Amino acid sequence: MNVKKAFVAIPMSVALLVPSTAGIVSADDHMNMKPKVDTPAVELRANLDQLFSEHVYLAMTAMRKGAAQEPDFNQAVAALKANTDDLTAAIESVYGEKAGDQFHEFWSNHIGFFVDYVNATAENDEEAKQEALDNLANYKEEFSSFLSEATNNQLKSDNLAEGLQMHINQLITGFDAFVNENYDKAYDAQSNAMEHMYNPSKGLSSAIVNQFPEKFDNTKAVTKAANLRSDLNFLFSEHFALAQQAMQNGIQGAPEYDASVEQLNENTEELSATIGSVYGDEAEKQFKELWSSHIGFFVDYVKATGNEDMEAKEEALNNLDQYREDFSKFMSNATEGKVPSSGLAKGLETHVGQLTGTFDEYVEGDYEQAWDIARSGYEHMFTPAKLFSGAIASQFPEKFSEEDMKEEDMFEDVPMDHWASDYIYGLADKGIVVGMPDNMYMPEESVTRGQFTALLVRALGLETDAELPFTDVSDTFAAEVAAAYDAGITEGMTETMFAPNETITREQMAAMLIRAYNATGGEHNDNVADMMYNDEDMISPQFDHYVDHAADLELMVGNGGGDFNPKADANRAQASKVIYLMWKLKQ
Structure with missing residues (x-):
């Protein structure tokens, strides 16, 4: 079989954000409290999941191809521009x-400013690189104000700016790592950057739904079931992106091949763990074995192509055909038939055709077609995410009931569309944070040194039998402060005073985070980039390196406007975010 000729590329279609009446659920459905992953609001969020995350996939790929002067650079940029057009159409359909x-x-x-940074890097022009970063900083402020105004201030400008700064840092960090031949860091940054884009899709979709509830049948974009679908959106789409990149790297013999494969393997581990968290250890093992085997068959296909061995290529395709049947039966059994085997096998045929199709076109030099197919393949992966999340929510409705969430899990002042809700509820689920009286969390309230130390120590699971040297720490935080002191995370304000009730500043928080990172096996880095905040002269000299290192690890970034605000008190929402990111970094 000639795979290239048999494959028909599916054209990209712009999924506008405002649904047609055909997509509206009925009043009876709305009254039914069964968790759903296909309401108009959740579909809106999924569309934005796709477009925002694809932006990162295409942007980071294009930046690397520009640096390496690869022949399909222009076509990768064209795909990125097409993604911009789709995002624009989506925004226009609402506003x-x-x-x-x-x-x-x-x-x-x-996007142009990132291109400027790539060009300046190629020319070793540090002044032009800084100009590109300055332009990105200005963009961050202007775009944050635009979105805040568009959403009637539901999305706060400062919070948007902080998120955009993280996006900028992640792309620049990944690109710099690639140029410096630190390919593991480059692909790790790509994964983090893609995952990060699910935050703006969550926030923007929720804001739009709140602004135009009747257009979305008064459904919600942020629910437990929607979060499940979004998690699977990320994992399945990242699989396609990494597989496509690894296949290209493999046929080129590119130096980053091993790093792209390693990141693909990490994605497999996360997908398998997700399946295991629902269906148990044995199912996790079976899923991983099947999923890993199909990746291996794609590797066989790449090797056979490089060796011009048509027989081996055909064998790889036959193995992928058998995988489709085996995997479809496995998932159909796991979901109790809620994902039919025949339909899933057909979808997997599309997936296989898209990955081999974009690869074949790349090998033959038809880069425009290769990237058209790649975009279709990326979009397609949001279909199995919808199918599997719907099946899981249907099988285990008690785990995804919004009624249960309201009564048992939610703080009154942290709705699910709050910018820090993922971090706060993530820590609450692990028993790391608890609320205040009357089921409140008070996310904007300043956090004290004692509170932050306790959160950090709990998140890292630190314990000690060492004696506490401080005389001003009550029993409330004594064990945690002792553990932090013993680990070298804090030295206190003096030899005998810790000042647990004083508020913690952002620069102090950065210092404790990095000391904790180093104390628990993190790799100390003396060569992190200077972030060049506007208020850098306000950062105490003893904290300067910690602030830069926290940004390098993507634990803390500026508050917006290019400032870090080192002396500002940290609030409970900000503390929850950095503690959650630290916890995740250590997993």
Whole structure:
């Protein structure tokens, strides 16, 4: 079989954010409290999941191809521009043509600034690199204000700016790592950057639904079932992105091949663990074995292509055909038939055809077609995420009931569309944080040194029998402060005073985070980049390196406007975010 000729590329279709009446659930459905992953609001969120995460996939790929002067650089950039057009159409469908034009200008400009950074790097022009970063900083402020105004201030400008700064840092960090031949870090940064984009899709979809509830049948974009679908959106789409990149790297003999394969293996581990968390250890083992085998068959296909061995290519395709049957039966059994085997096998046929199709076109030099197929393949992976999340939510409705969430799990002042809700509830689920009286969390309240130390120590699971040297620490935090002191995370304000009730500043928080990172096996780095915050002269000299290192690890970034605000008190929401990120970093 000639795979290239047999494969028909599926054209990209722009899924507009405002649903048609055909997508509206009925009033009876709305009254039914069964968890759903296909409501109009959740579909909106999934569309944004796809477009925002694809932006990172394409942007980081294009930046690397530009640095390496690869022949399909222009086509990768064209795919990135097509993604911008799709995002623009989505925004325009909600906020109108004028807003769409503004969005397009902002979004295109920020891509251009990344291109400027790539070009400046190639020319070893440090001044031009800094100019590109300055332009990105200005974009961050202007775009944050635009989105905040568009959403009637539901999305706060400062919070948006902080998220955009993380996006900028992640892309620049990944690109710099690639240029410096630290390929493991480059692909790790890509994974983090893609996952990060699910935060703006969550926030923006929730804001839109709140603004136009009747257009989304009064459904919600942020629910337990929606979060499940979004998690699977990330894992399945990242699989395609990494597989496509690894296959290209393999046929090129590119130096980053091993790093891309390692990241693909990490994605497999996460997918398998997700399945195991639902269906148990044996199912996790079977899933991993099947999923890993199909990746191996793609590797066989790449090797056979490089060796011009048509018989081996055919064998790889036959093995993929058998995998489709085996995997479809496995998932159909696991979901009790809620994902039919025949339909899943057909979807897997599309997946196989898209990965081999984009690879074949790349090998033959038809880069435009290769990237058209790649975009279709990336989009396709959101279909199994929808199918599997729907099946799981249907099988275990008690785990995804919104009624249960309201009564038992939620703080009154942290709705699910709060910018820090994922971090706060993630820590609450692990017993690391608890609320205040009357089921409140008080996310904007300042956090004290004692509270932050306790959270950090609990998150890292630190314990000690060492004696506490401080005389001003009550029993409330004594064990945690002792563990932090014994681990070298804090030395206190003096030899005998810890000041547990004083608020912790952002620079102090950065210092404790990095000391904790180093104390628990993290790799100390004396060569992190200077972040060059506008208020850098306000950072105490003893904390300067900690602030830069926290940014390098993507634990803390500026508050917006290019400032770090080192002396500002940290609040409970900010503390929850950095503690959660530290916990995740250590897993």
